[in-house]
Amino acid sequence: MAKKPTIIWTKVDEAPALATYSLLPIMRAFVKHADVDIEVRDISLAGRILAQFGYVPDDLAYLGELVWKPEANIMKLPNISASIPQLIDAVKELQSQGYDLPDFPENPQTEEEKEIRAKYDKCIGSVVNPVLRQGNSDRRIAPPVKEYAKKHPHRMRDVSPKSLSxxxxxxxxxFYENEKSVTLKKDTKIRYEFVDKEGNVTVLKEIELGMGDVVDGTYMSxxxxxxxxxxxxxxxxxxxxxxxxxxxxxxxxxxxxxxxxxxxxxxxxxxxxxxxxxxxxxxxxxxxxxxxxxxxxxxxxxxxxxxxxxxxxxxxxxxxxxxxxxxxxxxxxxxxxxxxxxxxxxxxxxxxxxxxxxxxxxxxxxxxxxxxxxxxxxxSEIVEDIKVRGQFDPTKVGSVSNVGLMAMKAEEYGSHDKTFFPPADGVIRIVDEDGNVLMEHEVEEGDIYRSCVTKDIAIRDWVKLAVNRAKESGEPIVFWLDHMRAHDRQLIEKVKEELQKYDLSDVEWYIKPPREAMKFTLERFRKGLNTISVTGNVLRDYLTDLFPIIEVGTSARALSIVPEIAGGGLFETGAGGSAPKHVQQFVKEGHLRWDSLGEFLAFVEALKLAYKQSGSTNKRILIMADTLSKAVGKYLDNDKTPKRKVGELDTRGSHYWLARYWAEELAAQDTDAELAKIFEPVAAALIENEEKILEEIRATEGSPKDIGGYYHPDDAKAEAAMRPSATLNSIIDSI
Amino acid sequence: MAKKPTIIWTKVDEAPALATYSLLPIMRAFVKHADVDIEVRDISLAGRILAQFGYVPDDLAYLGELVWKPEANIMKLPNISASIPQLIDAVKELQSQGYDLPDFPENPQTEEEKEIRAKYDKCIGSVVNPVLRQGNSDRRIAPPVKEYAKKHPHRMRDVSPKSLSxxxxxxxxxFYENEKSVTLKKDTKIRYEFVDKEGNVTVLKEIELGMGDVVDGTYMSxxxxxxxxxxxxxxxxxxxxxxxxxxxxxxxxxxxxxxxxxxxxxxxxxxxxxxxxxxxxxxxxxxxxxxxxxxxxxxxxxxxxxxxxxxxxxxxxxxxxxxxxxxxxxxxxxxxxxxxxxxxxxxxxxxxxxxxxxxxxxxxxxxxxxxxxxxxxxxSEIVEDIKVRGQFDPTKVGSVSNVGLMAMKAEEYGSHDKTFFPPADGVIRIVDEDGNVLMEHEVEEGDIYRSCVTKDIAIRDWVKLAVNRAKESGEPIVFWLDHMRAHDRQLIEKVKEELQKYDLSDVEWYIKPPREAMKFTLERFRKGLNTISVTGNVLRDYLTDLFPIIEVGTSARALSIVPEIAGGGLFETGAGGSAPKHVQQFVKEGHLRWDSLGEFLAFVEALKLAYKQSGSTNKRILIMADTLSKAVGKYLDNDKTPKRKVGELDTRGSHYWLARYWAEELAAQDTDAELAKIFEPVAAALIENEEKILEEIRATEGSPKDIGGYYHPDDAKAEAAMRPSATLNSIIDSI
Known part of the structure; x- marks a missing residue:
């Protein structure tokens, strides 16, 4: 494993793509001294379109293979999940830039049109996450963000003990009451059938599944x-x-x-x-x-x-x-x-x-x-807890992170393809390829029937991730699983079986139904203690909003990591999307207000993974991670996040501050004297030139900016607009 | 109302009856100085039998009328709810004492036999409580008992946070899900009907009800x-x-x-x-x-x-x-x-x-x-609370008292007369005398259908009692009512309506469903704060065991008061029954181990009511109550409860200690100097003769005692056995 680690930085769209022009040179300049490479791969909408037509290599396909290798280490910035109007816009722009692309065929008729449409279809909607997310979910608040929230708590309104809410x-x-669930005993194809009162059978859907996979069905009256x-x-x-x-x-x-x-x-x-x-x-x-x-x-x-x-x-x-x-x-x-x-x-x-x-x-x-x-x-438990014990105090509460079962579309109850409305009173049943009825539900016309599937390998990886997180953090893990729910009972069995594979002597673990898991977690939370929630996909979605919002005011500041099943890692940033309005403002008046905090925090984690990928030998990578984390703390503490209005600090200026704090931390650390020596003059130069650099940036504000394209900016133009301080550039480039 | 108050002391059976021979003279001697009379009324099994046949006045009938008058003030000691074998035994004993009673007719045939049987039937089973309990329930722990438990906590085993219970x-x-409920808009007769699939109607039962009464029906599948x-x-x-x-x-x-x-x-x-x-x-x-x-x-x-x-x-x-x-x-x-x-x-x-x-x-x-x-x-809430927050500590917890809806057989879901097992699939419905269907339930053969009735007047009195308790204690009242239960919704409406009649400026009140009420109550409980639970009949039964057991180790030491609807009060003692084994021991070896603590505590409350019945004018009654309460504290603290074995302190000796502590307290109080003067020499004499008195009692232990009858003791013999200390008797009789 003693390979030189490479971090993939994804080229994306809109505001985070613009911010990258300024940020990436800084990251590269710093981490090269830890022998870490940063490689850019294009997953932007424009890039995906151009790849379909052979103008550029298909980076998404490349990443799709990479995530199944242990060396994957990917910084995934937010990109556009394109609607059809967005796609049409992007195609127009690319055509205007000289690419010979066919128009988007709204109603493809000829074979050729159909082929074109098929290519464009690969660019529409949420096509990146399903490729890159080949693992479960690890979400938590990074220490500097938590520290910041404790010092600068957001407002939580008091609750009257007489509250009637x-x-x-x-x-x-x-759905809770009617759930049934089975674990498949062999690979098979299952089909969903509706049987009416006369015994007529309609096949609703067929899918292939593997041994050990868990299949559920349920309905709501x-x-x-x-x-x-x-x-x-x-x-x-x-x-x-x-x-x-x-x-x-x-x-x-x-x-x-x-x-x-x-x-x-x-x-x-x-x-x-x-x-x-x-x-x-x-x-x-x-x-x-x-x-x-x-x-x-x-x-x-x-x-x-x-x-x-x-x-x-x-x-x-x-x-x-x-x-x-x-x-x-x-x-x-x-x-x-x-x-x-x-x-x-x-x-x-x-x-x-x-x-x-x-x-x-x-x-x-x-x-x-x-x-x-x-x-x-x-x-209900958290609401009633608040009524009895009062509003949460962000300066005192602990942290509740999450290990979520997400890999391979686990438990996607929302999946429209397995939700059915019975056309009449009858039975919906799941039958395997040998004709065995795995389960059946008596339903009435219009009831909401839904089914979901959870892959065996995803469940086992999820347990592993939970145990790893427990060992790394020393915090207790709580599996939020309900012995009174059929699906959860299948999972409990697998969890217990899987846990036996690990040395749990240093792991405090529990299995509790959601209400009791919440009760247990809140008791610790109010005492300032941390707890790891280990949940299915829906609770992952709910809890990774709930606790971050209580703790730090927003879930956008939480780390979002997908430890890939194959061993690599995906570091997602920007829960708030790719911010088209920010781009408009920048083009109009030269002020970008994208906050790269998510990228900073994710990069810390990417570095930690890179250290492991170096065979845990290259300590400089850890120093890089540690000092960057401290720099982020200063960044928050001194409020160097970009401001909304033109003339105020913007994204570019905020990157100056990050670089400066990071260089200061590197210069100040005494673990690696040689490394400190390298960054001492950098820090000094950045401090000395503070006013000059910020003024050079400020000077470009207030006037329109030409970046050469919305979906496919001109790199030279965009870089010029995003790196306007010659002083800063020369310091960074000289590191 | 400025009438001389009279407290009724009930003559009962077995151990408490024996204890009365020793205790009552003490109580009488003390409270006559507060101008309170004590009158004895016989509700013993023997007394009830003799009354049926004209040998003695029917005291139970007398009390049945008294409880509907505001001057009722009744100390209800535990008596025998006779089984048929017990009745037969008692009749035999009375016959042997010379009463000309007919034998109990097991299979009455003639008119005469049937008449006799009817008389005996009035003596069988629980016949006293339904007559005397014409009010709701007020249960709580008396201060000296609570203090004692805090100083001498019973053992509560630790709970592992990993408990799987x-x-x-x-x-x-x-039943919870299927409940339906209506409040009657006028006086009517309702009938319960079963309708089979063919439409055949069977009337299951008919009852008369009044306007405002609440009728529920529900079933369990x-x-x-x-x-x-x-x-x-x-x-x-x-x-x-x-x-x-x-x-x-x-x-x-x-x-x-x-x-x-x-x-x-x-x-x-x-x-x-x-x-x-x-x-x-x-x-x-x-x-x-x-x-x-x-x-x-x-x-x-x-x-x-x-x-x-x-x-x-x-x-x-x-x-x-x-x-x-x-x-x-x-x-x-x-x-x-x-x-x-x-x-x-x-x-x-x-x-x-x-x-x-x-x-x-x-x-x-x-x-x-x-x-x-x-x-x-x-x-579930209390069990999960313990798993999360640990075992309760009796030295630290507060107290949870109860105001229970009990009057007029309120909510008696247990009543067998309104529980039905449908003989086939069909409908059970409740129909009023005009033929309106008040509610109906589709049931399957064998399901458990049950209905209950709650009288309007009982509900309103219950709210009043809750408000009074809140005002007296300054503690919050929580109505344990669930807005998702049909019956409770009817009650919530009445509670809200009724509460408007009172000045609630000094009352902290809540309405919460049971789980949330428990959560709210436990949070206070763990902080050492007191809370009054205001509940229906079933929760009354459950909570008045649950909290006393946690607080003081047993519910037998809780006060059990029935504030009668008419304004009087019933003070019940002895949740542990009338202790036949104690009598056997006394007869065999002259040692009685009945603990009169319940009588002491109830008497304090009876005195407080007597004070109110004196028009709140006779302060001496309050002094009596207050000093008796303090004396009980000393009694507990110095562990003067009767011991199990012959030769140790028994009931009679424990009464000496109570009298002594009480006299000491009366002598020491300075509110009423004249009263103190009366009791100074009494206290002095009791102290001075401690050893002599206890020795006179101890001297009678170890030999059999003849009390002249089990069900109907000879008063002179029993009194002699129970008052063996001439020294004590002369001090008491001279007060």
Whole structure:
């Protein structure tokens, strides 16, 4: 393993791509003294398009192979998951730059068109993550970020002990209750079948699976769901608090819109009773939110429109007040299914003292409705904990990191391809290729049936990762698994089996159902102790928002690492996307406000992996990681993050500060005197030229910048715009 | 109201009756100086029998009228709830004493026999409490008992943070889920009807109810119950911990034996599969426990018996180990439905570090199975709280008292007269006299349907009592009511309505579902703060065991007060029964070990009520109460409770100490100098003659005592035996 380690830096899109022009030279200049190479690989939208047509090598394909090798060490910056309009735009730009690309065929007819379309299809949507993420998830707060939050806590509103807010969930009939699960005893192909009352069989889907894989099926009763909404809405009314629904229609994009639609069908029941015919005529689909009605209302004659609006007003008078997304503009919780996303919205309610905003802009207690009990109970636990023990204090709480089961699309309940709405009363069953019925569910027409698959290898790797994290950190690991859930029982068995392979003498481990895991974790959290949550994919998604938001105010500042199954590592940055508005501002007025904090932190981790990849011999790499981490601490402490307005400190200036603090730390460390010697003059020069450098940068602000392209900038132009300080450049280049 | 208050002292049976001969003269002698009368009323079994046949006035009938008057102030000592054999014994004894009583007619045939039988029937079973308890329940720990427990804590075993014990409850199909409830809008007669699939209607029962009364109906699905047992038993096996079931077959005496029986049907499934025919032949009823099989097994040929025993042994090898009632004698949790009673058994598991005893006498973690979610969740909360925060420390915890809804048979879910097992699939419905269907439940054959009734006046009185307790104590009151339960929603509405009638400016009140109420209460409890739980009848029963056992090691030392709806008060003593074994010991060797602590504590409360009944004018009564309470503190602190063995301190000696401490306190108080003057010489005489008095008592120990009857002692003989110290008697009689 004593190979010279190489870190891959991904070339991406928009703001992080621009920031790279300034940041990468600094990183390279520093780490070359630790004998670490940085190699750039292009996964930008433009790069992916050009690769499809042979203009450049296919770096994504290259990385797709690399992640299955132990030497993979990839800094994955945020890139564009392109919509079709974005793709068309990008193609136009590339054509204008002289690339001979065919137009995007909206309706491909000829063989040639179809071939072109197939190539473009490979560039659309989320195509990078599924290739690079060949591992489970390791998410945590880096020490400097945690330290910063303790010194500069964000605001958490107090909670009254008389708060009436609570999490409401179903008593029965939900996915939690109906789950069944099997572990496959051999490789097989399974099929999902619907059998109607007459015995007619329809095959819904077929998939290939391997021995040891876990297959689940479950369903939610729509009848019980509606009864539940009725009950909760009445209770909100009775208590005179806000009604709110928290789902994840963006991810569970087949099941959750249906749940959302049912909330509308119950809350606005009178609307459907009085105007059912008209609503059907105009094609109102409640699953798309009340906004769909607003959009389609104009199809009706004005007097009908008025009648309907009046009915809605009357409903608002009778029903409990709705939790508002935007009370100024009358946007309610039930307007758009994607507006209130449980993983972000519940933490928002918590930060806001267990309150939401009502129709008149008032803050008030609210029913937090999360129908399915699989995860609602852990939210209930934290909400009730706050009511009893008070609001969390970011200066005192510990840290809850996460090891999440994510590899190979583990537990993707949201997968639309295995969610079905039975067309009639009947049975949905899963049958293997030998005709054995693995499980079956008696369902009613319209119930929400969904299934998910978890690969054996992914589960075993996840346990390994958890044990490794426990050993590295000395913190307890808690598997959030519920012995009363069929799927979790399969996992518990594998976890116990797998744990036996490790020396656990220095590992404190637990298996607890979500509510109890939350209780255990919160007790430690409030005492300032750290705990590692080891969870399935959905809880990974929920908890990696929940705790970072409580701890440091945002989940965007958490480290997001994918330790690849093959042994390498993927370091993801930028939970906030690739920030198109930042680019617009930069082009217009020469000010970039992208904060590279995520890149700094990820790079620390990439360096730590590089050290391991060096055979744990090259101590200089560790010094690099350690000093960079300290530099980030100073960066935060002295508030050197980019500011919003032109003329203030921007991304480029912030990189100066990082380089300076890092050089100072390297010069100050005494583990490697030779290395210190190298960086002493660098630090001195950076300090001495502080004003000059910042002025050289500031001087370029306020005027438009030409970067030679939005999706495919001209490297020379972009670099010139992003490295405007000759003084800084010469110091960096001379290191 | 400025009437001279009279406290009723009930003449009862067995040990407390004997103790009264010694204690009552002391109480009378002291309180006459506060102008309080003590009047004796006979509710003993013998007294009730003699009253039926005109030998003595019917004191129970008298008290039945008195409790509906504000001047009622009754010390209710424990008496015999007679079984038929006990009644026959008592009749024989009375006949031997010369009373001309007819024999008990086992099979009455003639009119005369039937009349006699009717009279005796009025003496059988629990006939006193239903007459005297015309109010809700006020239970708490008296200050001296709490102080004593803090100084001399009982043992609570530590809990490992890795404990695998947990409370298992159903996910659906239980009473909790299916509950429906209505508040009657007018006086009416309701009937319970079963409607089969063909529409045939059977009337199951009819009852008269009043406007404002709350009627509930619910059922438990036997199918889901069995699936649940299957799941839990497998989980216990998987975790290799003990399986235990906790029900209350003694109180819920129709529904809970059926639940118990299903646990047997699932745990011993193989037994029924292999030997179903034979088990049916011999009439084995699993609802009566495995003991029923053991009792009936001899009806089978020896080789069959062996086969069955072998099957059972094999089952024990395959199934999880059972929680044992008595591992020495192989008595399991599933042997007798009455052996493991949830309100006492769960606290026992808690005291024992969340562990039970297994088949080999080993202690181990256990699944605590409590099928119905109505109350299981609050047990789950306390168990999980202990796992996370550690065992309770009796020297530090606060106190949780209870105001329980009990009046007029409120919420008696246990009532066998409204529990039904549908004879086939169909509907059970409740219909009022106008033919309106108040509610209906679709049930399957054998499901457990039950209904209960709560009287409006009882609910309103309960709220009043809670507010009064809050004002008196300054402690917060928490109504344990669940907005997701139909019955509780009816109550919440009434509670909110009722609370508006009071000035709540000095009252801290909450309404919380049981799990959250427990969480809130425990947080305070662990901080040493007191909280008043305001609950329905079942939770009253459960919590008044749970918290006293944690706080002071036993619920027998808690005060049990029934503030009568009419304004008077009933002070109950002796949760431990009337102790027949104590009487046997006294008769045999002249040593009585009845501890009158309950009487002392109740008398303090009776005096406080007497003060109020004096128009709150006679301060001397308060001084009496206050000094008696302090005397009890000394009594406990100096460990003057009766000991078990002959020659040690007994009940009579313990009364000497109480009288002495009380006299000392009265002499020492400076609120009423005149009163102090009266008791100075008394205290001095008691101190001076300590050795003499105790020796006079001790001298009578070791020899048999003749008290002239077991059920109907001779007053002169019993008094002589119980007041053997001439020195003490002359001091007391001279006060």
């Amino acid at each position: 609570y999490v409401a969930h179903m008593k029965s009939g939900d 729509r009848k019980k769901l509606k009864e539940f909404f009725e009950e909760v809405i009445n209770d909100a009314k009775e208590k005179d608090i806000l009604f709110s629904l928290h789902v994840k229609a963006t991810m569970m994009r087949v099941s959750d819109p249906a749940i959302f639609g049912d909330a509308i069908r119950v809350y606005y029941k009178e609307l459907f009773e009085k105007h059912g015919k008209e609503l059907e005529e105009i094609g109102f689909d409640p699953n798309k939110g009340l906004i769909d009605l607003e959009n389609k209302l104009s199809k009706l004659p004005p007097e009908k429109q008025e009648e309907i609006k009046k009915t809605i007003e009357e409903i608002y008078k009778k029903q409990p007040r709705l939790y508002m997304v935007d009370s100024d503009n009358g946007i309610t919780n039930l307007h758009r299914p994607n507006d209130v996303i449980v993983d972000a919205s519940v933490p928002a309610v918590i930060k806001n003292g267990l309150q939401g905003w009502g129709p008149s802009g008032e803050t008030d207690d609210c029913v937090i409705t999360i129908p399915d009990r699989s995860y609602a109970t852990m939210y | 947990y409370v298992a409850h159903m996910k659906s199909g239980d 036997r199918k889901k119950l069995k699936e649940f047992f299957e799941e839990v038993i497998n989980d216990a096996k998987e975790k290799d911990i003990l399986f235990s079931l906790h029900v209350k077959a003694t109180m819920m005496r129709v529904s809970d034996p059926a639940i118990f029986g299903d646990a047997i049907r699932v745990y011993y499934k193989e037994l029924f599969e292999k030997h179903g025919k034979e088990l049916e032949e011999i009439g084995f009823d699993p609802n009566k426990g495995l003991i029923d099989l053991e009792n009936k097994l001899s009806k089978l040929p020896p080789e069959k018996q062996e086969e069955i025993k072998k099957t059972i042994e094999e089952i024990y090898k395959k199934q999880p180990r059972l929680y044992m009632v008595d591992s020495d004698n192989g008595i399991t949790n599933l042997h007798r439905p009455n052996d493991v009673i949830v309100d006492a058994s769960v606290p026992a598991v808690i005291k024992n570090g969340l562990q039970g005893w297994g088949p080999s006498g080993e202690t181990d973690d256990c699944v605590i199975t409590i099928p119905d979610r109505s109350y299981a969740t609050m047990y």
